[in-house]
Amino acid sequence: MSLRLADDASAQDLATYLARARRVDDSGDVRLQAVGDVLAAWTCVLPGRGLGSAGLVLGLRTFALAEPVRRDVTVPLGAVTDRLARSGREIPDPPMTTQPSWGAMSPPRSGWEPVGTLPDTLLREVALAGIEEVAQGAPEGSGSAAVSDLRARVWGRAVEATPPVPAGTAFGLHVLGFLRPDEQSVASVHAIGPWTRVATDRGFVITR
Numbered sequence: 001m002s003l004r005l006a007d008d009a010s011a012q013d014l015a016t017y018l019a020r021a022r023r024v025d026d027s028g029d030v031r032l033q034a035v036g037d038v039l040a041a042w043t044c045v046l047p048g049r050g051l052g053s054a055g056l057v058l059g060l061r062t063f064a065l066a067e068p069v070r071r072d073v074t075v076p077l078g079a080v081t082d083r084l085a086r087s088g089r090e091i092p093d094p095p096m097t098t099q100p101s102w103g104a105m106s107p108p109r110s111g112w113e114p115v116g117t118l119p120d121t122l123l124r125e126v127a128l129a130g131i132e133e134v135a136q137g138a139p140e141g142s143g144s145a146a147v148s149d150l151r152a153r154v155w156g157r158a159v160e161a162t163p164p165v166p167a168g169t170a171f172g173l174h175v176l177g178f179l180r181p182d183e184q185s186v187a188s189v190h191a192i193g194p195w196t197r198v199a200t201d202r203g204f205v206i207t208r
Contacts, residue, residue, distance in 0.1 A: 002092040003034060003071065006064035014041060015084045017061050017203070020176050021045075022077050029098045030080055032091070034071040039063045043077070044102045045172040045205070046155055049148075052194070053105050053208055055156050057168040059176045060204040074103045107206045112190035112197060116163040120185040120200065123159070126167050127174035130154045163189050165207070169198045172205035 005011045021028060021043035031042035040062050048056030066089070079094035133154050138147045155168035173179050173187065178200050190197045197206045 002087075002090050003032065003039060003069065004066040005039070005089040005091070006037075006066050008089065010063045011084055011089045013061070014039075014063055015081060017041065017059075017176065018043070018077050018081050018084075021059060022081065024175050026078070028077050029074050029100050029103070030077050031074040031103050032071060032080070034065060034069045036068045036070075037065045039065050042103075043176070044100065045175060046151070046168050047100075047102055048105075048208060049152060053102065055152055055166070055168060056102060056105060056208040057155070057166075057172045058102065058105075058107070058206045059172055059178075060206060061176075061202075074098050074100065105208065107195050107197070107208075108192050112192050114188065115191050116189050117186040118159070118161055118163070118165065118189060118198070119183070120173075120179045120181075120187060121183055122161060123170040123173055123187060123198075124179050126159050126170035127179075130167050130171055163191075163196075165189060165196050165198055169196065169205050169207050172207075173198060173200070173203075176203060176205070178203040178205065 024045055028044060033040040043059040045059055046055055046057040048054055075094045075097055080091060083091050134151055137150045155171055157167045158164035159167055187198050187200045194208050197204055
């Protein structure tokens with residue numbers, strides 16, 4: 001079986017989105033959830049820590065499908081980008097599925113409450129400052145545990161704004177290409193329980 005995107009533009013958008021996710025984690029995965037004629041593509045920017053996956057940062061983009069289908073499968077990012085490169089709009093089922101821990105963490109589909117907006121420019125500044133802090137604080141040769149601790153501290157901090165979303169949200173929006181360049185653009189913020197969702201017209205980032 002395969003998923004078939006509605007048009008070439010959708011296929012190109014999906015390929016671009018997944019290529020950005022691979023730059024974050026080349027060996028990462030994508031969860032493909034198809035309901036009707038909409039495909040939701042979930043990626044993991046930061047995996048979170050502990051039993052509650054505190055600090056988890058997920059990316060989400062939706063795409064139109066050529067025909068209605070129901071599917072929920074998690075596969076390696078590289079498997080999908082390779083198939084898009086070969087098959088255009090078609091995404092044949094990869095031979096291997098995966099079960100990353102974040103794949104079991106499904107944010108609620110409803111019940112989200114609006115809590116405010118944040119300028120894209122501010123979110124980009126937070127992301128770039130955090131990237132620089134991680135780079136300076138974890139020079140070459142740093143152990144993986146030290147790097148993981150540093151990243152958790154940097155991206156777990158709240159943005160100094162209202163609403164005070166986790167800095168990891170800004171990082172996700174930046175690396176996945178969801179922020180807009182103009183100074184007038186603002187991202188909408190919604191929350192429910194431990195989850196926060198920040199959205200632009202380019203995609204969503206959900207944190208826990």
